[in-house]
Amino acid sequence: MKRILSLITVFTLLFTACEGDPGPPGPPGLPGQNADQYAAEAFEIVLDFEAENFYEFIEPYGFPVAQSSVTLVYISWSVENGQDIWRPLPQTVIFEDGNDLVYNYDFTQNDVRFFLEGSDLDGLGPEWTQAQVFRVVVLPTVNAGRVDLSDLDAVMEMYGITEFERR
Numbered sequence: 387m388k389r390i391l392s393l394i395t396v397f398t399l400l401f402t403a404c405e406g407d408p409g410p411p412g413p414p415g416l417p418g419q420n421a422d423q424y425a426a427e428a429f430e431i432v433l434d435f436e437a438e439n440f441y442e443f444i445e446p447y448g449f450p451v452a453q454s455s456v457t458l459v460y461i462s463w464s465v466e467n468g469q470d471i472w473r474p475l476p477q478t479v480i481f482e483d484g485n486d487l488v489y490n491y492d493f494t495q496n497d498v499r500f501f502l503e504g505s506d507l508d509g510l511g512p513e514w515t516q517a518q519v520f521r522v523v524v525l526p527t528v529n530a531g532r533v534d535l536s537d538l539d540a541v542m543e544m545y546g547i548t549e550f551e552r553r
Contacts, residue, residue, distance in 0.1 A: 426545035
């Protein structure tokens with residue numbers, strides 16, 4: 387009986403003593419519940435800014451947006467070698483005559499508002515007010531600090547955005 391008791395004690399000690407240092411923690415994953423609130427949404431919209439609308443346009447999202455989400459807007463600024471150059475809003479233009487123009491936006495949980503600010507909006511040519519292309523990305527704030535939000539390509543890669551719904 388003593389021998390069996392000794393063997394059980396030895397095996398117990400062996401199994402409890404075979405523990406090493408814990409490995410490094412893995413990357414954080416998305417929560418199992420409500421994971422859809424952590425998905426990014428994206429769309430592209432072409433706008434004409436008109437004096438009758440006070441040089442603004444409000445677009446409802448058309449999808450649920452978590453209260454903690456953040457909306458980013460980028461404007462198609464130019465094309466170089468066939469590639470669109472996207473810049474984050476706000477963007478400011480200072481003209482040679484001293485006038486200025488700011489493409490800007492704000493957002494709520496329901497919609498995003500695009501608007502122009504400047505010293506002489508009525509004097510702007512159509513190249514500044516017509517057929518302006520914007521990309522809107524609604525992001526969950528989780529992981530938002532892990533990406534350069536001024537870089538549309540980096541945001542798309544981080545959140546797996548492969549296309550923009552055209553509105």
